[in-house]
Amino acid sequence: MAINKPVRITTPLSNVDVQKLKVGMPVLISGVLYSARDSAHKRLVELLDKGKKLPIDVKGQIIYYMGPSPPPPGRPIGSAGPTTSYRMDPYAPRLMAIGLKGMIGKGTRSDEVKAAIKKYKSVYFAAIGGAGALISKCIIKCDVVAYDDLGPEAIRRLEVRELPAVVAGDMYGGDIYEIGVKRYRKK
Amino acid sequence: MRKVNVAKITAAVKKICIDTNYKVDPDIIKAFKTGLRREKSPVGREILRQLICNADIARRERIPICQDCGLAVVFVEIGQDVKLVGGGLRQAIEAGVRQGYQQGYLRKSVAKDPMIRVNTGDNTPAIIHTEIVTGDKLRVTVAPKGGGSENMSRLKMMKPADGEAGVKELVRETVREAGPNPCPPIVLGVGIGGNFEMCAILAKKALLRKLGKPNQDKRLAKLEQDLLRIANDSGVGPQGAGGTVTCIGVAVESRPCHIASMPVAVNVNCHVSRHGSKII
Numbered sequence A: 001m002a003i004n005k006p007v008r009i010t011t012p013l014s015n016v017d018v019q020k021l022k023v024g025m026p027v028l029i030s031g032v033l034y035s036a037r038d039s040a041h042k043r044l045v046e047l048l049d050k051g052k053k054l055p056i057d058v059k060g061q062i063i064y065y066m067g068p069s070p071p072p073p074g075r076p077i078g079s080a081g082p083t084t085s086y087r088m089d090p091y092a093p094r095l096m097a098i099g100l101k102g103m104i105g106k107g108t109r110s111d112e113v114k115a116a117i118k119k120y121k122s123v124y125f126a127a128i129g130g131a132g133a134l135i136s137k138c139i140i141k142c143d144v145v146a147y148d149d150l151g152p153e154a155i156r157r158l159e160v161r162e163l164p165a166v167v168a169g170d171m172y173g174g175d176i177y178e179i180g181v182k183r184y185r186k187k
Numbered sequence B: 001m002r003k004v005n006v007a008k009i010t011a012a013v014k015k016i017c018i019d020t021n022y023k024v025d026p027d028i029i030k031a032f033k034t035g036l037r038r039e040k041s042p043v044g045r046e047i048l049r050q051l052i053c054n055a056d057i058a059r060r061e062r063i064p065i066c067q068d069c070g071l072a073v074v075f076v077e078i079g080q081d082v083k084l085v086g087g088g089l090r091q092a093i094e095a096g097v098r099q100g101y102q103q104g105y106l107r108k109s110v111a112k113d114p115m116i117r118v119n120t121g122d123n124t125p126a127i128i129h130t131e132i133v134t135g136d137k138l139r140v141t142v143a144p145k146g147g148g149s150e151n152m153s154r155l156k157m158m159k160p161a162d163g164e165a166g167v168k169e170l171v172r173e174t175v176r177e178a179g180p181n182p183c184p185p186i187v188l189g190v191g192i193g194g195n196f197e198m199c200a201i202l203a204k205k206a207l208l209r210k211l212g213k214p215n216q217d218k219r220l221a222k223l224e225q226d227l228l229r230i231a232n233d234s235g236v237g238p239q240g241a242g243g244t245v246t247c248i249g250v251a252v253e254s255r256p257c258h259i260a261s262m263p264v265a266v267n268v269n270c271h272v273s274r275h276g277s278k279i280i
């Protein structure tokens, strides 16, 4: 996989935007993202189960699997790299079903999630795990919008500028973790 | 008896918690740079470049290297001629962790109950290992450990007949199945022998060794090289996106064990690999 020039994308995403994104493509994401991790996902899906309204509208949006470190004085947010995505796998298809268009995290996804990405025309991006300082610099604004009691796990509305990531799972069923590793594995 | 006030321990723990979260170990940066030359995948090279850049931003702009600032793992070796004064050892360590994580703007990542999952809010309690040694000095080591890589670690009670080949197979399996989850490039600590709990502690201690420094025992140093190659042959690569630089260091520690057992633990660490010590 050669590195191409990164594709610039801006949220919210439409079907047309998502169709253009293919596995291995580097992207620079700008616009609004929502951060949510394990506990927030659990609460969102519990609301869906009860037929209640969610505290955020996920339609066309991207959820970033991330729980930041506290903001040092003068900064909107602390370190802000991705957390491991598979822990959100049980919840992600439910959110895609109501219009979520993208997820940013790190690591492999379940077959159910990959099937949902195809079915609902969504996309999964991988950001660099452990590059929290670099990513922090791309976040220009951060507000807690729900579940403040969860501390680092609260839902935050983030305004980002050119957050670097790579398409790790596309609506055509492509998975960077399968393709990339196969290519370099010995025996 | 030499008197040591526990306030010194609090201060040391606090400082190491903060320092290790902002400053990437120079040996790790060196390994990124060597990796950049060795990595065959262009995506992998780009990731290594960004990690070097991340380390630079963290240090210059005072942003923690990673948002998972870790569970504080603390080792204290206490000389038997030291008399601790001014309070309890555990309380002093916890105070250091609390102050470090609060004043250092570090993320608090401890759940009060493993099944109820409420954050304790100050990153305590720490995991504390104490050992009584000879002398009148005290050595405090703090190793903040990320959850992503810890979750990919393994322990296996092997059969003695499994031998060295069994250890290699376990490492091979661990690295391949972990894939992208522990944020490769990774560092591996392997503990062989002892018993159920001891091999895990050995593996954790192996991660404290200076990166790239071989075991003094030639046979184990050779095993470390073999395991490094096995990990890199996995093709996992930086961030698991495929590549040739999956692992930047393997440290093996071994000790005697029961004639019927061969416990082996593989503690996976990410590239952030934070640890620091102070002798008091």
Ligand code: SF4
Binding pocket: A081, A082, A083, A129, A130, A131, B066, B067, B068, B069, B070, B145, B146, B147, B148, B149, B150, B181, B182, B183, B270, B271, B272
């Ligand atoms: S595994 Fe390490 S680099 Fe990855 S998120 Fe956890 S602490 Fe950060």
